[in-house]
Amino acid sequence: MAIIERPAPGTTVPALTPAAPAITPSRTYGALRRPVATTGWKSWLFTVDHKKLGLMYGATALFFFIVGGLEAVLIRLQLAAPDGKVLNADLYNQMFTMHATTMVFLFVMPMAAGFANYFVPLQIGARDVAFPRINAFGFWCLLAGGIVVNLAWFLGGAADGGWFMYAPNSGPVFSPSKGVDFWTLGLQIAGIASLTGAINLIVTVLNMRAPGMTLMKMPVFTWMITVVQFLLLFAVPVITVALFLLTFQRSFGAQFFDVAAGADPLLWQHLFWIFGHPEVYILILPSFGIISEVLPVFSRKPLFGYPFVVFSGAAIGFVGWGVWAHHMFASGLGPVSVAVFSLATMAIAVPTGVKIINWTLTMWGGKLVFTTAMKFAIGLVVLFTIGGLSGVTHSVAPSDTQQTDTYYIVAHFHYVLFGGAIFGIFSGFYYWWPKMFGKMLNERLGSWNFWLMVIGMNMTFGPMHILGLQGQPRRMYVWTEARAGEGFFNLGFWNLIASIGSLILTVGIGLFLINVVVTARSKVRAPLDPWNARSLEWMTSNPPKEHNFDSIPHVHHLDEFFHRKYEEDPTTHSMREVASAEDVLAELERNADQHIHMPSPSYWPLVLACGMPFVALGVIYSIPVAIAGGLIMLYALYGWALEPSTAPESDFDAPSSNGHAVGASHG
Amino acid sequence: MADTATHEAHVTSTGLSNVKLGMWLFLGSECLLFGGLISTYMLYRGRVSNGPTPEQIYDIPFTSVSSFVLLMSSLTMVLAVAAAHKKDDRGTNLWLTVTALLGATFVGGQVYEFTAFYNEGLGFTTSLFGSSFYTLTGFHGVHVTVGIIMLMALVAINKRSRVPGSKSETVEMIGLYWHFVDIVWIIIFTLVYLIPV
Numbered sequence: 001m002a003i004i005e006r007p008a009p010g011t012t013v014p015a016l017t018p019a020a021p022a023i024t025p026s027r028t029y030g031a032l033r034r035p036v037a038t039t040g041w042k043s044w045l046f047t048v049d050h051k052k053l054g055l056m057y058g059a060t061a062l063f064f065f066i067v068g069g070l071e072a073v074l075i076r077l078q079l080a081a082p083d084g085k086v087l088n089a090d091l092y093n094q095m096f097t098m099h100a101t102t103m104v105f106l107f108v109m110p111m112a113a114g115f116a117n118y119f120v121p122l123q124i125g126a127r128d129v130a131f132p133r134i135n136a137f138g139f140w141c142l143l144a145g146g147i148v149v150n151l152a153w154f155l156g157g158a159a160d161g162g163w164f165m166y167a168p169n170s171g172p173v174f175s176p177s178k179g180v181d182f183w184t185l186g187l188q189i190a191g192i193a194s195l196t197g198a199i200n201l202i203v204t205v206l207n208m209r210a211p212g213m214t215l216m217k218m219p220v221f222t223w224m225i226t227v228v229q230f231l232l233l234f235a236v237p238v239i240t241v242a243l244f245l246l247t248f249q250r251s252f253g254a255q256f257f258d259v260a261a262g263a264d265p266l267l268w269q270h271l272f273w274i275f276g277h278p279e280v281y282i283l284i285l286p287s288f289g290i291i292s293e294v295l296p297v298f299s300r301k302p303l304f305g306y307p308f309v310v311f312s313g314a315a316i317g318f319v320g321w322g323v324w325a326h327h328m329f330a331s332g333l334g335p336v337s338v339a340v341f342s343l344a345t346m347a348i349a350v351p352t353g354v355k356i357i358n359w360t361l362t363m364w365g366g367k368l369v370f371t372t373a374m375k376f377a378i379g380l381v382v383l384f385t386i387g388g389l390s391g392v393t394h395s396v397a398p399s400d401t402q403q404t405d406t407y408y409i410v411a412h413f414h415y416v417l418f419g420g421a422i423f424g425i426f427s428g429f430y431y432w433w434p435k436m437f438g439k440m441l442n443e444r445l446g447s448w449n450f451w452l453m454v455i456g457m458n459m460t461f462g463p464m465h466i467l468g469l470q471g472q473p474r475r476m477y478v479w480t481e482a483r484a485g486e487g488f489f490n491l492g493f494w495n496l497i498a499s500i501g502s503l504i505l506t507v508g509i510g511l512f513l514i515n516v517v518v519t520a521r522s523k524v525r526a527p528l529d530p531w532n533a534r535s536l537e538w539m540t541s542n543p544p545k546e547h548n549f550d551s552i553p554h555v556h557h558l559d560e561f562f563h564r565k566y567e568e569d570p571t572t573h574s575m576r577e578v579a580s581a582e583d584v585l586a587e588l589e590r591n592a593d594q595h596i597h598m599p600s601p602s603y604w605p606l607v608l609a610c611g612m613p614f615v616a617l618g619v620i621y622s623i624p625v626a627i628a629g630g631l632i633m634l635y636a637l638y639g640w641a642l643e644p645s646t647a648p649e650s651d652f653d654a655p656s657s658n659g660h661a662v663g664a665s666h667g
Numbered sequence: 668m669a670d671t672a673t674h675e676a677h678v679t680s681t682g683l684s685n686v687k688l689g690m691w692l693f694l695g696s697e698c699l700l701f702g703g704l705i706s707t708y709m710l711y712r713g714r715v716s717n718g719p720t721p722e723q724i725y726d727i728p729f730t731s732v733s734s735f736v737l738l739m740s741s742l743t744m745v746l747a748v749a750a751a752h753k754k755d756d757r758g759t760n761l762w763l764t765v766t767a768l769l770g771a772t773f774v775g776g777q778v779y780e781f782t783a784f785y786n787e788g789l790g791f792t793t794s795l796f797g798s799s800f801y802t803l804t805g806f807h808g809v810h811v812t813v814g815i816i817m818l819m820a821l822v823a824i825n826k827r828s829r830v831p832g833s834k835s836e837t838v839e840m841i842g843l844y845w846h847f848v849d850i851v852w853i854i855i856f857t858l859v860y861l862i863p864v
Contacts, residue, residue: 198696207683254798258795
């Protein structure tokens with residue numbers, strides 16, 4: 001609830017008394033009273049708590065991960081043998097389009113947003129984000145967007161133009177089903193989530209750090225998330241333009257991509273990749289951040305070269321804007337453009353290499369602890385390096401023109417996205433699970449989970465290098481025996497290996513889901529500081545209290561939590577423990593703030609986001625529906641504008657006689 | 668419209684309020700939105716198919732006048748912000764209303780202009796020039812309209828004394844947005860209307 005009252009020090013009342021049960025809302029904003037539920041589904045639906053929203057982002061992302069994974073398995077089953085019969089050509093097109101769309105926009109991005117929502121405020125010592133209601137609105141937009149994109153499956157077929165949806169191929173002539181319309185409008189709505197999330201998190205990081213936490217004392221995860229939010233802030237509007245142009249062409253007859261009318265077929269490609277290349281760093285940098293937290297903790301050493309890791313992340317963010325046309329080397333850009341983008345692409349390997357060296361040197365000489373989180377982190381370093389090296393081969397334009405649209409490209413980006421982004425995310429699962437749920441994921445199952453994923457991933461995507469260099473094009477729904485080649489380079493053999501690999505991968509990920517269920521049923525609570533961690537998010541209970549910190553910590557060090565637990569021995573220069581995690585928490589509890597004001601739950605973010613799918617469906621089917629959706633949104637904005645983010649006392653009836661006074665004496 | 672910080676009197680790390688920083692970031696993002704639209708227009712402005720060319724239909728004196736009106740609305744917006752800082756409620760409401768009226772005059776001019784162009788044969792689907800012209804200027808018009816709605820809503824809420832958070836800051840935020848939309852128009856007016864194809 002909004003206002004948390006603490007008993008005066010010295011009394012014996014239990015530590016925290018959320019004043020919730022006594023509260024009834026009295027004042028209306030836009031015809032609705034404030035939601036007050038603190039338990040049950042209502043407390044989730046109308047929440048503005050960054051931790052709950054983080055979990056909701058995560059759950060949504062995991063759901064779409066399963067959907068996208070099943071789509072991938074269908075693709076591999078189709079390609080396992082020559083002249084596959086599992087899918088027809090049309091369905092195959094929809095499958096690879098939606099697999100990529102789902103994985104990129106509905107799994108990796110929201111999962112990173114989930115981690116960011118949950119852990120950035122904790123890592124900087126804040127009690128919530130800067131704009132809690134906008135935060136909730138962003139989540140509901142993501143969910144609405146995901147639903148709209150996938151609705152097309154049931155309404156005449158999903159989008160079928162590939163995840164980069166090249167126009168004019170995605171125009172009304174070549175993609176006559178409504179799938180592309182659902183895709184453009186759904187991603188438009190999901191884009192609002194990214195944009196609002198970006199503004200919210202940047203303001204949170206810049207403005208709401210605990211006293212003493214300078215930018216260069218922030219954990220690397222927070223740093224990488226910040227870089228990502230800047231990328232989103234400037235990349236999302238560009239795809240917004242592209243999506244609008246395509247919608248206007250398909251729904252209202254505009255000519256933007258109509259080559260017969262003189263349109264430039266490269267317009268979409270430029271707009272898409274100006275967004276699309278920063279996007280790949282949007283996907284990978286959060287995972288870089290996660291393993292930069294995990295590796296030092298399990299190497300029992302501080303991160304090697306912290307400023308280098310931070311600045312190389314920022315450098316990737318900057319240079320990432322100047323490399324988009326390397327996706328277009330085959331389109332005839334001309335030698336100058338090709339040379340410039342080629343060089344820029346080679347240059348971006350430098351800061352990435354710096355990071356890999358720093359991670360390696362963090363482990364060098366450390367007392368390595370091979371937990372599952374650590375294994376996934378090391379897996380990222382290895383697999384991402386392989387993917388990074390094949391990426392460098394793309395920067396060589398003449399070589400890239402050979403590789404364009406072959407399975408070699410597919411191999412490359414799965415090594416960086418699966419081996420990179422997803423391994424980082426799994427590392428984050430195992431590392432932060434006790435923080436989020438108060439229980440540890442099973443390490444034995446985790447080990448199986450990890451090894452099956454490593455084997456499955458290398459069996460699936462490794463052979464694709466060979467397939468690609470042999471010339472198997474991506475996005476072809478069948479391959480034929482007659483052209484499969486012989487001996488070591490036989491396409492049939494490697495396609496079969498890849499398909500078997502994808503099944504192993506499925507089992508590996510299935511073990512993770514089983515692990516989640518097993519952990520949820522287990523009664524064993526996680527210790528307070530299971531990993532002997534270093535950063536501020538571990539300076540809270542498991543899971544954290546609603547207001548995160550009893551008192552806002554004053555930060556003096558990078559790795560503040562570690563430095564509160566350990567001190568350097570002046571004679572031996574080794575670190576010795578001076579306080580346990582419990583001691584550190586007890587210290588915070590002793591100095592606890594008396595009056596903590598948390599932002600109040602609100603109906604409006606949900607109502608506002610609910611209008612969006614109606615607008616989208618209206619654009620596709622009938623304009624009056626869009627107008628109705630617009631009216632819902634207008635109404636929500638009206639209520640939102642009137643309602644203060646943090647509820648004043650006058651919003652609620654006077655507390656009953658036996659209850660504590662609600663926020664009676666705050667300043 | 669604007670969320671305040673979790674704590675009203677919260678001291679931020681940068682000294683800027685959350686809302687102000689958030690608004691600046693949003694406007695930074697908007698630059699890229701208009702950047703994309705303007706680039707599309709610049710690419711396509713010469714591609715007229717069988718429709719009219721820019722030179723044939725643009726009425727520079729008319730658009731200059733409506734541009735002047737829009738620029739003047741930035742002046743009245745500044746006066747509204749100044750009045751809000753002086754806690755002068757009547758002045759704030761007055762200047763906000765004048766700003767909204769000037770904005771509405773501009774949008775009215777745009778509606779008139781669109782109608783005139785359409786009658787002269789430039790539809791949304793006539794040519795690449797038509798599609799990109801209406802999209803770019805239309806997006807700007809929608810931004811002005813959203814600004815007008817925010818101004819009028821603020822006046823309405825202010826009259827009932829129900830502005831949440833700091834009133835002068837809310838006026839200032841809408842002011843930032845309004846000035847941004849004006850500046851974008853200066854760029855659009857120069858690139859679209861003044862520079863010949």
